[in-house]
Each structure stands twice: as C-alpha cells, then as structure tokens.
Amino acid sequence: MRDARPPDAGRLVLIGMSLGGYLAPRAAAFEHRIAACVAYDGVYDFHAVLAATAGRAVSTPGGMEALMARNTMVRWVVRNGRWTFGVSDVDVLVRAAEAYTMAGIAGHITCPTLVLEAENDQFFQGQPQRLFDELTCQKELISFREDEGAGEHCHEGALSLFHQRTFDWLDTLLAG
Template sequence: MKFLFEDESFSFEALRAAGYATYAGAELGEILTTCRRIPDCDEQAWSAEWAGTAERVEKIGRNALAGGHRVSAREALLRASNYYRTADFYRRADPANDAESARLAKASQRTFADAAALFDIPPRAVRIPYEDTTLPGYLYLADSSGKPRPTVLYHGGYDSTLEEDYLALAAGALRRGYHVLTFDGPGQGSTVREQGLHFRPDWEAVVSPAVDFALALPEVDADRLVLIGTSLGGYLAARAAAFEHRLAACVLHDGVYDLHETLQAMLRNVGGPDDLAAHSVSVRWLVNNGRWTYGVADAGELVAASAAYTVDGIADKITCPTLVLDAENDQFFAGQPRRVHDALVCEKDLFLFAEEEGGGEHCHEGAIALWHQRAFDWLDTVLAA
C-alpha cells in the first residue's frame, strides 16, 4: 500500500514509524504533519524534519517529567525515540563519520532509556557475554513476582535497533504475560556503531550465548523459551534454531530462504559507490546500509557476502515448532516464506497476511496488532501442549 509518499521506501518507512502508535510509540498527527513537510525522495529533508519533530516531542516529555507527569513524560519520550530513529534511517552514506547520524542514534537511545525508566516495571539493561565482548540487551518482565514465565528472545534484522525492539515486539508480548529478552546482535544497532561488529551468517553463535544468559535467570521458564526474528532476522532466527535446540518454539517474521537471491535481483545493475546516485532510494539505502553493517566496500562485495545467508540444506535441522509469517506484497522476499515452510520437517505453520486486511506489507508494517495477535495466539497454543 502507498502511505503518504509515492516512493516505495519513503512510504514503507513512514508506515513503519506510524505503526508504533499501537504501543504509544507514535501519534498520527505528528506523523502526518512531519511527512507533509518532506518532498518525496528528499533524504536530507527526511532527516531534518523527523529530527525536528523528535526534538519538539522530546521537549514535551522533558517538561512533563519536570512537572511530575509520569505518564505524559513516558509517552512523549517513547515517541521521540521512534522519531529520532526514523530521522537517522537514510543517513548511511558514511555513518561512521557522520556526526549527525551519531547524534540521532544517541538521542534515540537516550530518550528510550528515559522512557523505559518510567514504565510500571522498568526493564533491566543487560550485557550478554559474546566471544571477547558483550552484546547490549533489555530484559522486560511481565510481572514482578519472580516466578518463571514463558520468555521470548527477540532480535531484529538488517536495520533494527534495540530501542525499536520494544515497540516491534516486547510491548505486545508483555501484555500477554511473556517476559522478553531483546538484544542487538553483530551488525545491529549500537553493536556496529560502537563496537565495530558486523553481521555473520552463523547466527547460532549469537543466539546460543543469549540462550545461556536467559536460562540463568530465575524468571525464565526453561521449557518455554521462544526465539523470534524480524525481517532479515527471519533468516537469522531460522539459522540459529537449526543448531540451537533448547528452544520451545520459533517464529520467523517473516520467512527468509535466501538473502543472496534478493540482493542479486535488486542490485544487479549497481556498480561502485559513485554509481549509487543514479538508483532509487531503496537501492541506495540497501547498499549503503549493507556496506556499513557487513563491513564491505560496495554492492558487489555485499552480494558476495550474502551468499552464506540461506537456509538451504539446514531448514530440516530445526526441531522445535516453527511459525513462518508471510506478506502478500513483500517487496524484498516475495515467495520465500513458503519455501522456508516447505523445507521444514518439524511441526510448522504458515500464516499469510493479505493486503485487504492491512497486513500485506513487508513484516506487516501498519498491522502490528494483527500479527502480534496471530503469532502470540499460536505460541499460547504451542506452549500449552
């Protein structure tokens, strides 16, 4: 569906930001007025206008907090975090040396942390041991009883952030009585910006330490530990589940069979970095974000690096019940969720979200309540068996 912009990428990212209104992470009026000021395909205006909105909304939150208005402060700061993330989204030409990109990312982290401190049960900021370093995470508890509950391990994908993970998944899980451990893996959020960690295809090396960490927590029910991955995370979670067998269930949001196929198709006519200006917003962003998060020089190296990101030959190693989600209009991985589902030999289900019900976009942006309802209802049933 087209949402406020004709450009496919601008439309999708505006819908993504707006969809978090479900969990108080956006306000429709703020979305509409911000987007109205941005010319289609103007990435500089996109960053400036979203940053301006974020700063204005953050000020509302700071003033509310100073006045002792806890709920108002929490909600405004949560929206500001989402808007700062959105402002930074297209700043990928040279993010390692882009001071404004760093400022926006830090502002998104700061406003989220300040909002989270005002939650009824504030999450714990954690560091998950990983090789010779640690990965940042948040532990969200559905209650303060200390009793073991079903727990979701959650990570995003190609462009996720730890702060966005709350709106994307944790908020919906908490309402249903699940604890949630979110984390940035290599190539995601602050790990690439602050630690220089890049994506790796053998994602079990990332998830298994998170499983170890979760199982050491008294609040986690070891028999009801679930892994969910979003977007490229649909591949990453599937890869991890093929080798990490302490999981009670896995949700692929959405299913990704072969990243290499997607990048080959989208980037087949792209040359070196100087050639990017002639291509669409989507292609420019795809290459620039990939150069940064994969640690490669150009589109050709990105395509080559993606060759290992496939579930071909490993999907049949997944043993836990697995739900594969699919979107009718997915612009990145059309047809791949069905292929993942067909390759699985474990207990499995495939849910297709249709355009007419509002869930047809990649990862069902704009229909977050709908996909949460279907995924968590499925999990409730599987974990009760």
C-alpha cells in the first residue's frame, strides 16, 4: 500500500548535476521552500565557458570547426549547447548564455548549500570555488581529488564517493 502522507516540505533538497550545478543554486535563490541545495559541481558563470571556447576558436586555424574536430570536449559543448538552446550558430549560443551567471544572485540563496568541486574538471575549473565564495548562506565546499578517482567532471568514476559525501552532509544537515 502506498504511503499517503505528504512529503516533508522542510526536507526538500534540490541537487543539480553539471549545468544543473548552475540551475539548482539559481532556483534556490528564488525558491525559499528548498531546505538545502547541492551544486554538483558548482557553476558560477556558464556564459564565460562558452565565450572562452568561442575565443579559442578565433585563434585556431580553421576556426570552430577545426577546434571541434580536434577537441571532443569542445565538440560536445558546442553541439549540446546549440541543441539545448535551439540555436544553430555558436555566436548566437554565446549571446543566449549571457544571463547564465550567478553574479548578483548567489547572495540571495538562504538555504544551506553544498558545493562540490572536481580537481580536474574540464568544463568548469575554478567555478565551484567562485560560487562558494559568493554564497552568504550556511555552506560547505567539498573537493574531489584525482587520487580518489573522483577528479573528473561530476566525479565520474567515483559515484559511490560522491554519494557518500553528499548524503552524509544531508544526513547531518537534515537530522538537526
């Protein structure tokens, strides 16, 4: 028989993975019913990543197509970004992402927030720390290292370690 009790609204947790590490904190800044937020991994400025990628293409012989042919990360970011935003051009993609920053927003988050960081994150290097520094709420930053097998973007290869640390944090937070 299904449990008919309503969910405990005081224990709602929002966890955002990859670009969700930007979207979840942004939502938490404006939705005060969230009891806790986990940015997995933290993203401060998605636009900066796209703009830097476009800038690299300008200095690459053959431009963006040549850069995409040589770099699978760039190829994935550009193709997935164009599909996600519904645009066909990289310049339009960069402009569409201009608002995707936590500047002026992170300070509005009031719920406890866990920011995760991967030592070798190929997409958002340094951004979890930047997000963490802007937070004014109860917060914690957990760094995952390469020697733990968890140094890649979103700790691929060490999801058990990610689960252990994240749910230990939530257990401690929500138990009190």
